[in-house]
Amino acid sequence: MAWLKRLFGMEKPKDAKVNPQTKQTTSTAKGSATAPASMPTQTDSIPPERVGLNGEYDQSGLAKRVALAFDEDSQLDDIDTLYVAQTGSTVVLKGKVPNQQILDKMVGVAKGVQGATAVDTKQVSMG
Template identity: 35%
Template sequence: MQNSQSSEIINAPIEPDKSARRSLSTLHLPANLTLTAIPPERIGVDGQYDHNGLAKRVVLQLQELFGIDLVKNLRISQRGRVVILMGNLPDGMLAKSLMEAILSVEGALYVEAQNLSITEKLPRSL
């Protein structure tokens, strides 16, 4: 007899608590809700939304500060607010200056160096 009562309890339908239900109409959100602020890492060179905006602004900043010849040997991309720096640098001291310049661009939070080669020529001593 106890088994039949136990099976009735297990098989009993579960009634949801209707007081816990919420609909979108009770949240009182405006119907014309839009996001107007562009995240800083997505602001393009022209100020409009650009998925790779941070990387493009970093390239422009580096060209202005270090020249086009240096930047053409680099590949700059982004992952969110992280700027990824790849390529060849002629000088090891230049890497620190580049990273400081990258971090000065609005939206850059961190610099990640991947496959960055330093082709510094050391003086020959005899």
């Protein structure tokens, strides 16, 4: 089963990317996403760890993009005993992997996702 489907209950969205271009959000002083032309607006950029699969804001954006990266790697796409989460810009891997070589590959792939500053593997076991 695909990583995105297993972890987030979703199919891969059309045009989803591991490292998409960020969409900018426009907000007003009151925090509204839309504003009349007479109100001043400010363009906010999305923190890299909160960028979703299509460049939109997503609280779990980094974890979803790492899951997509795992789906796109033929050596990792069928591992179903590991879970991906995030704490800020740290990717957290939890569960079980077959061997150290696979874990090293997963860490390398996760580190290659924009917004990931570290990968925590303390909750991963081998076997």
